[in-house]
Amino acid sequence: MHELFARSAARHPDRTALEVDGRTFSYAELDRLSDRLAGLILRRAGRRPARVGLLAARSLTAYAGYLAALRLGAAAVPINPAHPPARQLAVVKDGTLDLVVDAPSRTRDGTRARPDLGVPSLLVDEASLTEPADGTGAAEGDDGGDRPGGTAAAPPRPDDIAYILYTSGSTGAPRGVPVRHANIVPFIDWAVDACGLGPQDRTSQNVEFSFDVAVYEMFVTWAAGGALVVPRANDVLRPSRFVGEHRITHWFCVPSLGSLAERTGALAPGSMPTLTKVMLGGERLTAEQARQWAEAAPNAVLHNMYGPTEMSVVCVHKDLGGFGRLVPAGSNGTMPIGEVLPHLESVVLGEDGQPATTGELCLRGPQRFAGYLDPAHNEGRFLRRRPGAAAVALPAGEAPRDTDWYRTGDLVRAEGEGLVFLGRLDDQVKVRGHRIEVGEVEAQLARHPAVREAVVVAHHAGPESTLVAHYTGTVTPPAELTGFLRERLPRYMLPSRFLHRESFPLNTNGKIDRRSLPAPDLGQTPH
Incomplete structure (x- = not known):
């Protein structure tokens, strides 16, 4: 993976590689800064580490740290700073990390929010990387002295681990997914071509490192010689403003983020003319959501992307077309995910x-x-x-x-x-002896003109399971929603309750967090 960045740094040293925190770094500068950080890591670890944790997000330290780990031949292991300390510690222990690169972060009262992870850490702020190589501004854990540099890259073997991400396990413990260079490089090569990226393009980096889409945003962009532009967390909720101000050409997000933006007027028709590619994935994409994006970005081609972390970001893909020429939705009202990648x-x-x-x-x-x-x-x-x-x-x-x-x-x-x-196989439930896929119920309910998004959850009361439909949009009488679904679904698939929500809770990856939806009070009046 590092070789893909290094190749672009050699070809386009003066082009912008990264825009973050109001600063711009060329490929040559980012290459030099990641080299410097690689030297700091070596000094702190005392040897070439096998696995480097990255407790950082949306900062120069985060991006230079990712590249530094790969430069050293180590696996990069993102640790989300927003996750609870217990989750962070579980990642460190399960991943048997040699060292954690830590970026400054503070709590609301101004104190340092930094859990003891039980392994050596290297606290690196921007000054540690960008100050002149005079021995000042050393990172915490480094003894100063001559600033390291010229760190020899360690070319990995194809079967070496490039990065490790953690997914939720059914037992509640996170599961480590090691992705090898031989796994991820074929995807990057495919994506550069399929998504039409080149040195003139600018990609918004919308997700945290703990979500595998970040690998697409960083390394597909850098492999093509493009610029990675990092929004602040709230900027992604106002995509039209951010896209316009920063001349973004490529955008990747989960569909529910677009629905949230549409409700706040941040996805207005024609509001993002600079976009040439909109990649949507991570969730079911409804025909209405696709239409909203096509209207907001009339010059863009929409792509539906599907892939579990275990299959290296994206493994099934569909070119959906664009404004006025979208492909038809599938039989359940959602856009097709398409065909498996050719390799x-x-x-x-x-x-x-x-x-x-x-x-x-x-x-x-x-x-x-x-x-x-x-x-x-x-x-x-x-x-x-x-x-x-x-x-x-x-x-x-x-x-x-x-x-x-x-x-x-x-x-x-x-x-x-x-x-x-x-939908998910584990979302299948049985109601009165009938097996039901809740995704089918959700897709049909989302076709109602008053419904923006729908989430159907099975609740178990005694021996019977009942379906409860949560929806956003306009408050609608349950009888109307039931009648609408009765024309499209068998009787046993009809939800017993409909609960209106102003919005759905989202997890740290921007996906709808089903587990955070409150269980209904079966005695309350449905609406």
């Missing part, structure tokens, strides 16, 4: 483990990771298929082979415009 393989498996039109999406190919950091988490996540036989799960404790299939846990259907995302 990957996919199969849709039914409940019997045989190929089917509707079923679980399984994937393999060079972007597929080799297994979780904790091998115990591999259980049930990989399948082996033999010609003519049903797919079977790998025996417990057996490491997956390159030819094995990763189970995404996502339910899809093959339709005319490619695959359509239906």
Whole structure:
């Protein structure tokens, strides 16, 4: 990955690589600063580290730190500063980190908010990197002296880990996903071409490092010689203003962020003419959301991007077209996720483990990771298929082979415009003996003209499960919503309650946080 940046630094040394905190850094400058930080890391660690934590966000330290770790041949391990200390400590321990690069952050009362992570840390502020190499402004943990520089890069092997991200596990403990250079580089090469990025382009870096989309935003942009522009956290909620002020050409976000912006008037038609590409992913994309983005960015092509962290950012893709020429929505009212990338393989498996039109999406190919950091988490996540036989799960404790299939846990259907995302398999519930995919109910409810977004949650009261629909938009009588759905869904799929929300809670990745939706008081009056 570092070689992709270094190549652009050699070709375009004077072009802008990074704009952050009101400052602009060329490729040559960012290369030099990351080299300096690599030297500081070496001095603090006493050797070349294998895994470097990055407790930093939206700062020069964060970006230089990521590049410095890769320059040293280490795996970069983002640690979200907004996460609770217990979660941060779990990442440090599970990832067996050698050192953590820490950027200054403070609590509201001005004190340093810095948990004890139990490993050496290197506190680096901007002055530590940008002051002249005279021994002043040394990072905390460095003894000053001659400023390190000219750190020899350590070219990684393809099977070396490039970065480790953590996803939520069903047990509540985060699962470490190690992604190798051999996994991520094929995606970056594909994305530079598919997304039409070049040195003239400017990408907004909208997500935190702990979300794999950040890898796209940084390294696809840098591989193409473009500029990475870092908004402040609140800027992404007002996309039209930020895009216009900073002449952004490429934008990647989750669909729900656009819905939030639309409610505040920040996604008005024609408001983002500089955008040439809008990438949407991480959630189901409704036809209405796609239309809003196409109208707001009339000169842009929309792309629907799908991919679990385990498949290296994006593995299924659909060019949706643009203003006035969007492809049709799928049968459930959502935009198709499209086709698997050309260098990957996919199969849709039914409940019997045989190929089917509707079923679980399984994937393999060079972007597929080799297994979780904790091998115990591999259980049930990989399948082996033999010609003519049903797919079977790998025996417990057996490491997956390159030819094995990763189970995404996502339910899809093959339709005319490619695959359509239906929802998570673990979102399936049984109501009165019928198996229901709540994503189908959500998609149909979102078609009602008064509904902007819909989330359907199963609640268990005694032996029976009931469906509760949460929605944003205009308050609408439950009878009207029930009647609307009754024309589109079987009776057993109808929610028993409809609860209006001004907005949905979002997690740190900007996705709707279903777990934070309050359980309904079954005695209250629905509305």
